[in-house]
Structure formats: C-alpha cells, structure tokens
Amino acid sequence: MNARRAGLPPPPKPERSHPWALFLDVDGTLLDFVDDPAAVRVPSTLAHSLDALHARLRGALALISGRTIADLDRLFQRPSWAAAGLHGFERRNSHGTIERLQVHPAQVDELRRNAAALARQLPGIRVEDKGVAVALHYREAPQQGDALKLAAAALADELPDFELQPGNHVVEFKPRGMDKGLAVAGLLDTPPFKGRLPVYVGDDLTDEHGFQAANAHGGFSVRVGDREPSQATSTLADVASVHAWLKELAA
Secondary structure, eight states, X not given: OOOBOSOOOOOOOOBTTBOEXXXXXXXXXXXXXXXXXXXXXXXXXXXXXXXXXXXXXXXXXXXXXXXXXHHHHHXXXXXXXXXXXXXXXXXXXXXXXXXXOOOOHHHHHHHHHHHHHHHHHSTTOEEEEOSSOEEEEOTTOGXXXXXXXXXXXXXXXXXXXXXXXXXXXXXXXXXXXXXXXXXXXXXXXXXXXXXXXXXXXXXXXXGHHHHHHHHHTTOEEEEESOOSSBOOSEEEOSHHHHHHHHHHHHX
16 A cells, blocks of 8 residues: 555545545544443534434435444444445445354354453453454553553464454454455445445544545545544544534535
C-alpha cells in the first residue's frame, strides 16, 4: 500500500449527478471510545442525522463495525439498515438478509479459553466476547499494551483459523480472511449501493481495508483523527466533526 501523509483535505461535497453510498464505522467515528464498549449511547442528534441521510440515500447507508450486528441493533435501534459486523464476518443487506462465515465451534471454544487465560495474566485487561471473535481491551491499563500485544501475537500463531487485528487500545482475534473492505465490496454488489459513489468513514487501522475498497471503486475515504500512515483521501478531526459533517449532509 502507498501510504498517504498528513495534510489531507476535508471531504468533498456530494454531487447530484453521482449519488453516494455511505459506509460508516462506529466506535471512534460515530461514537467516542469509552472504557466499557457496552456503555456507549447514541446521541439523539446523531440518530436524527443518520435517519435523514438513510432516507435521502434511499437506504444506501451501512454501519461497518467490529461489533456484532446484534449489538449495532441494540445501540442504533435500526434493524432494517444494512450493516456489517465483526469486521465483515457477518453482513446484512438492505433487504434484511444476513450472511455469516462459518467457524468450527471447537476452535471458537479454544479461542475463548486461551484469550480469557491470557487476560487473567495481565491485570486491567477487559475481555469482550463477541461469539466468534474475542477482543482484549487495554484502555484501562495502557501500561499492559506492549505485553498484551506480544502475548496475543504468540497465541494467534497457535490458532490457524483466526488472525490478530490490532486497534485503538485493543487487540482482537477474528476469523481469518475477512475484513471491512470485503464487506464494503460485497454490499456494493447489491442494491441500493450498486452503481453509487462509495464513501467510507473510519478512524482506526481496521478501517484501512474499507478506505482501500472505497478508493478502488472510484469513491473516497475519510480518516477521522490524525493516525498515520493511511490510505484515506480526506479527513475530519474527531467524532464531533463527524457529527457536524453528517448534520450538514442531512440538511
């Protein structure tokens, strides 16, 4: 990948002649990070902007997250929206059909046991069990970050059906061979996303695949924050800036 450097411009304005397909990461993009991922709430002003955009784009808006689709529905209360959960392991189209990859249950059980044992060795690590994926958060114990990354990498070598996905104060074990970019590409093959200009907005390393997919399909990508290097073509400063941008688009 050719990394883009700092000094990115703000996102371009929509053009009536080429309607968008909007793909939005959640944590760190739509919602600020908190110590407990289950404790976040969706502000009503954000929900109103998203509702208006979903209607304006005729459904071509999708949430793309490391969370499960069930968790996205709990947060946003929009079960009819297109979404991709667990970094693309599960995907729901605009008609409500959900597709999931398959992982052997015995290997998932092994992952859960080993990840829990690893967390017990490092005080302050929070375990987030996502069913077929496990995230180990060190936001509450940043001093454990280096030790956790080393131990998680060693554990990943013993789990051939899983791969390690680093993120913002988290390392996550997810099924091998799936990422947010593949989820975006899959949705772009279905209505109402097909034929539209893909726009992907995200903040973390996990979103780089989404950036690459949007760019490859002739669209553009929006990095939230100043993380480098990045494939993003434009930038917004923070979650508050994303909210303001979405409100402007909705208006």
